[in-house]
Amino acid sequence: MTDAPAPAPGPEGPRRPGEPALASLGLAAPRDNPADSSPHTFPDGGTWRTEIPSVEGPEALAVVLKESSRLGLPVHRVSQGSGVWMLSDAEITEMVEGCAERDIELCLFTGPRGTWDTGASARTDSGGAGLRARGHDALAGCVEDALRAAALGVRCLLVGDEGVLWSLHRMRERGLLPADTTLKVSALIGPVNPASVAVYEQLGADSVNVPSDLTAAHFTEIRRVSRVPLDLYIEAPDDLGGYVRMYEAAELIRRAAPLYLKFGLSRAPGIYPYGAQLRDTALDTARERVRRGRLVLDLLARLGAEGGMSPLGSRRPGPLHRFPANPKD
Numbered sequence: 001m002t003d004a005p006a007p008a009p010g011p012e013g014p015r016r017p018g019e020p021a022l023a024s025l026g027l028a029a030p031r032d033n034p035a036d037s038s039p040h041t042f043p044d045g046g047t048w049r050t051e052i053p054s055v056e057g058p059e060a061l062a063v064v065l066k067e068s069s070r071l072g073l074p075v076h077r078v079s080q081g082s083g084v085w086m087l088s089d090a091e092i093t094e095m096v097e098g099c100a101e102r103d104i105e106l107c108l109f110t111g112p113r114g115t116w117d118t119g120a121s122a123r124t125d126s127g128g129a130g131l132r133a134r135g136h137d138a139l140a141g142c143v144e145d146a147l148r149a150a151a152l153g154v155r156c157l158l159v160g161d162e163g164v165l166w167s168l169h170r171m172r173e174r175g176l177l178p179a180d181t182t183l184k185v186s187a188l189i190g191p192v193n194p195a196s197v198a199v200y201e202q203l204g205a206d207s208v209n210v211p212s213d214l215t216a217a218h219f220t221e222i223r224r225v226s227r228v229p230l231d232l233y234i235e236a237p238d239d240l241g242g243y244v245r246m247y248e249a250a251e252l253i254r255r256a257a258p259l260y261l262k263f264g265l266s267r268a269p270g271i272y273p274y275g276a277q278l279r280d281t282a283l284d285t286a287r288e289r290v291r292r293g294r295l296v297l298d299l300l301a302r303l304g305a306e307g308g309m310s311p312l313g314s315r316r317p318g319p320l321h322r323f324p325a326n327p328k329d
Contacts, residue, residue, distance in 0.1 A: 015303055015304060016029050016250075016251075016303070017247045017299075017303065032254070035220075036216070036217075036220045036254070036255055037254050037255065038219070038220075038223040038254065038255060038256060038257040038258075039223070040223060040227040040257060040258055041257060041258055041318075042229065042258040042310050042314060042316075042317070042318060043316055043317070043318035043319075044310050044311055044314045045310075046258070046308055046309055046310030046311065046314065047253055047257035047258055047259065047308035047309075047310075048253045048257060048258070048259045048260070048261055048308055048309055048310070049076035049077065049229075049258075049259075049260050049261070049309070049310045049314065050073070050074055050075055050076050050077070050260070050261050050263070050293060050297075050309075051075075051076065051077040051078070051079060051231060051260045051261065051262045051263070052064050052068075052075055052077075052078045052079070052262075052263055052286070052289050052290060052293065053078075053079045053081065053233075053262050053263070053264055053289070054079070054080070054081050054237075054264070054265075054271060054272075054282075054285065054286070054289070055078040055079065055080055055286060056080055056081065056082050056086075056271060056272075056274035056282050057080075057087060057091055057095070057274065057282075058091050058094040058095055058098065059279070059282075059283060060282050060283060060286040061078060061094075061095050061098050061099070062098065063283050063286045063287050063290075064078060064286050064287075064289075064290055065098060065102060067286075067287050067290040067291070068290050068293075071290060071291065071294040072294070073290055073293050073294045073297065074297075074309065074312055075102070075104050075293075075312075076104065076105060076260070076310060076312065076313075076314060076315070077104065077105040077106075077107055077156070077260065077315070078099065078104055078105075078106060078107070079106075079107040079108075079109075079156075079158055079184070080095075080106075080107065080108050080109055080158075081109055081158075081271075081272050081274075082109065082111075082271075082272050082273040082274040083108070083109045083110065083111030083112070083113075083145065083273065084108045084109065084110060084111065084145035084146075084148060084149045084154075085111050085112065085141070085145055086111075086273050086274060086275075087108070089148075089152060092108070092149060092152045092153075092154065093152055093153070095108075096152060096153040096154060100153075103312055103313035104312075104313075105155070105156050105182075105315040106154055106155075106156060107154075107156035107157065107158050107182075107184055108145075108149050108154050108156070108157065108158060109157075109158040109159075109160070109186070110142040110143075110145040110146050110149075110157055110158065110159055110160075110164060110168075111141060111142065111145060112133065112138050112141045112142070113131045113132065113133060113138070113160050113161070116273065117134050117138065131160035131161065131186060131188040131189055132160065132161040132162075132163075132189070133160075133161045133163065133164055139161075139163060139164060139167065142159070142161070142164045142167075142168075143164075143167060143168070143171070145157075146168050146171070146177060147176070147177070150177050150178055150181060155178065155180055155181050155182065155315075156181070156182045156183075156184060156315070157181060157182070157183055157184065158184045158185075158186055159183060159184070159185060159186060160185075160186040160188055160189050161189070162189075162200075162203060165183060165185065165200070165203045165204050165205060166203045166204060166323075168181075168183055168204065169183060169203060169204020169322070169325060170204075170325045170326065172204070173325035173326065174325075174326070180316075182206040182207070182315065182316070182317065183204050183205055183206050184205070184206065184207045184208075184209065184231065185200050185205045185207070185208040185209055186209055187209035187210075187211065187212070187231070187233065187240055188240075190208065190209050190210045190211045191208065191210060192210070192211055192214065192218070193218075193221075193222075194221045194222045194224065194225040194226065195225070197210070197222050197225070197226045197228065197230075198225050198226045198321070200228070201226050201228040201320050201321055201322075202321055202322055202323045203322075203323065204322060204325075205228055205320075206228070206229065206317040206320065207228065207229040207230065207231050207260060207317060208228055208229070208230055208231065209230075209231035209232070209233075209262070210222075210230050210231070210232060211240070211241075212232060212233040212236040212240055212241055212243045212245065213241055213243060214232075216248075216251055216252065216255045219252065219255040219256035220255050222256070223255070223256065223257075226321075227258070227318070227320070228317065228320055229258045229259070229260060229317050229318075230256050230258070230259050230260070231259075231260040231262055232252060232256065232259060232260065232261065232262060233262045233263075233264040234246060234248075234249055234252075234261050234262060234263060234264075234292075234296055235263060235264045235265060235266055235292055236264050236266060237264045237265060237266060237268065237270070238266055238267065238268070238270075239270060240264070242266040242267070243266075244266060246295065246296050246299055247299070249261065249296050249299060249300055249305075250300055250303050250305035253305070253308065257308070258310075258317075258318075261293070261296060263289045263290070263292045263293035263296065264289065264292075265285050265288055265289050265292065268281075268285050268288075269281050269285075271285065
């Protein structure tokens with residue numbers, strides 16, 4: 001016995017999960033409002049790209065590359081969360097070369113950060129300063145990580161602090177970092193309203209990882225003031241809420257494009273900062289993140305919503321609004 005083919009999308013665009021059956025019961029979903037659709041795309045015309053997060057070193061990357069080939073999952077970007085300072089030059093070089101062979105963007109986190117610092121505020125109930133870089137020395141460490149990674153061929157840097165973001169953007173503008181370096185804002189400081197998203201764009205962000213609990217209406221609000229690419233966990237790690245939004249993927253793309261679909265993993269142990277003591281967990285979870293991504297893309301295909309993916313190898317964000325990087329006194 002074979003599965004019945006999925007109904008074709010209707011004239012209004014991709015169908016919603018379960019829509020034909022519910023419509024037959026008189027429970028059809030309300031029609032999409034065209035005004036809610038994002039008017040923005042990536043410069044290549046695509047509306048979405050893919051990202052595999054928490055790829056902590058060459059071994060995990062090898063697992064991701066092997067598994068994505070086996071499952072036919074297109075990957076635009078892989079990102080790492082422990083930080084440049086947790087990798088040797090040889091490990092970074094191996095990751096750069098592995099990603100270059102598949103035309104995948106490699107994004108490494110700049111550190112140190114408040115959660116691993118001597119300050120106690122990040123461990124209080126309020127969260128205090130959170131992930132941010134505490135003091136000049138922490139800022140300097142992030143800058144050093146950025147320069148070292150760039151010298152080894154990394155062209156995407158993950159940041160968790162507004163001051164670090166602004167500093168790296170100004171360095172990029174002055175030629176201290178390569179002009180094609182992209183800066184990605186971490187989910188751990190992600191903005192939650194349109195004004196704050198616009199500020200991160202102005203500070204130099206080329207993509208912004210917003211919290212995974214934003215509603216579709218929130219994305220429409222953001223898209224009315226900013227076109228910076230957004231990163232969103234379709235499945236979020238437990239420390240970011242553990243949300244699983246697979247059935248919303250098509251609508252999230254419609255409302256939030258241009259969008260990176262991030263395939264995290266709930267109900268999984270944390271692995272930051274990564275070391276050999278966490279090897280088995282890191283490799284197993286890397287493999288499962290790829291499988292989760294395949295499930296999401298299969299779902300989009302069943303709903304007739306798989307169109308709009310950027311070509312593989314695409315990494316540029318397009319023109320964005322910036323504060324003047326070198327204002328006159």
